[in-house]
Amino acid sequence: MTMPEREVMWLRAEEAHRAIAPSCDARMLREHTWHEISWRYNRVWRWVCSVSVLCAISSPAQHLDSTLVGAQRNEEAVRPRSLWVREPGDSVPSAGGRWLLLARRNLLSTQAAARLLLPSVLAQVTNSPEHWGRTTEGLGQRLGRSFVSNASRDLLLSASTAALRQDPRYQRCACSGVGRRLGHALTGVVAFGTGDGRRRFGPGNLVAAAGAGYLDAMLYAENGTISRPHVARRASALLLRSAVTNLTFEFLPELRRAVREVLR
Numbered sequence: 001m002t003m004p005e006r007e008v009m010w011l012r013a014e015e016a017h018r019a020i021a022p023s024c025d026a027r028m029l030r031e032h033t034w035h036e037i038s039w040r041y042n043r044v045w046r047w048v049c050s051v052s053v054l055c056a057i058s059s060p061a062q063h064l065d066s067t068l069v070g071a072q073r074n075e076e077a078v079r080p081r082s083l084w085v086r087e088p089g090d091s092v093p094s095a096g097g098r099w100l101l102l103a104r105r106n107l108l109s110t111q112a113a114a115r116l117l118l119p120s121v122l123a124q125v126t127n128s129p130e131h132w133g134r135t136t137e138g139l140g141q142r143l144g145r146s147f148v149s150n151a152s153r154d155l156l157l158s159a160s161t162a163a164l165r166q167d168p169r170y171q172r173c174a175c176s177g178v179g180r181r182l183g184h185a186l187t188g189v190v191a192f193g194t195g196d197g198r199r200r201f202g203p204g205n206l207v208a209a210a211g212a213g214y215l216d217a218m219l220y221a222e223n224g225t226i227s228r229p230h231v232a233r234r235a236s237a238l239l240l241r242s243a244v245t246n247l248t249f250e251f252l253p254e255l256r257r258a259v260r261e262v263l264r
Contacts, residue, residue, distance in 0.1 A: 076151050083111060085249050086169040093167065098158045101168070105149050120146045129220075145220055151236060152215050157208040166192035166202045170249045185250040189242050209238040 019205040065224035120142040161168045174185035192202040213234035217226045
């Protein structure tokens with residue numbers, strides 16, 4: 001290879017480097033800025049959740065009762081009997097009752113531990129997402145992701161149902177027949193109980209799934225960019241989880257009787 005040919009190769013290599021370097025530097029800067037914003041947003045989100053939960057727990061029952069309509073005391077509205085299922089005769093939770101539901105669902109119950117551990121352990125076994133690995137650090141990241149997803153979804157669900165004066169808990173079907181009960185459970189994803197005992201359409205689960213999916217994309221996107229497919233996948237998974245949860249609560253009495261018969 002002659003000297004002029006080598007010089008031409010070096011010149012081409014330098015031109016290619018100058019063309020690529022600015023885009024690489026800009027991409028690294030965007031990724032660094034995004035991770036910094038995500039880290040700060042995560043800290044703010046945890047602080048807001050902690051303060052909200054502490055306020056809900058420390059508020060006395062007399063203060064919570066001030067949120068009720070009317071002067072008559074309503075213990076069920078302040079402290080709902082059931083976390084997940086609306087029993088016959090239950091009233092719609094008040095603002096204080098919703099905060100207690102939110103706190104107990106995510107921190108102060110065995111169901112909260114199950115909601116946190118089961119998805120995290122399943123994701124750890126299946127190594128999803130793969131770039132976190134099956135390490136202890138990966139398990140910690142999955143636990144944090146599960147908690148943020150549950151808390152954000154429940155917070156949005158509670159707020160959206162409160163705006164429409166609906167109960168965020170599942171209301172069992174007062175009917176018979178597997179088909180009717182199955183349809184009741186599936187439509188329960190977009191229908192909630194009201195003060196008169198009926199069910200009406202409510203976008204609570206849709207809003208909660210979309211918001212939680214968007215937050216998940218903000219905090220845990222692989223390349224640091226919010227993509228619509230990521231939000232759609234996460235929101236669809238949360239809606240599917242809501243449908244499965246409704247089916248479980250609808251047929252839970254029969255499942256318990258079947259288990260008791262087997263164990264006898």
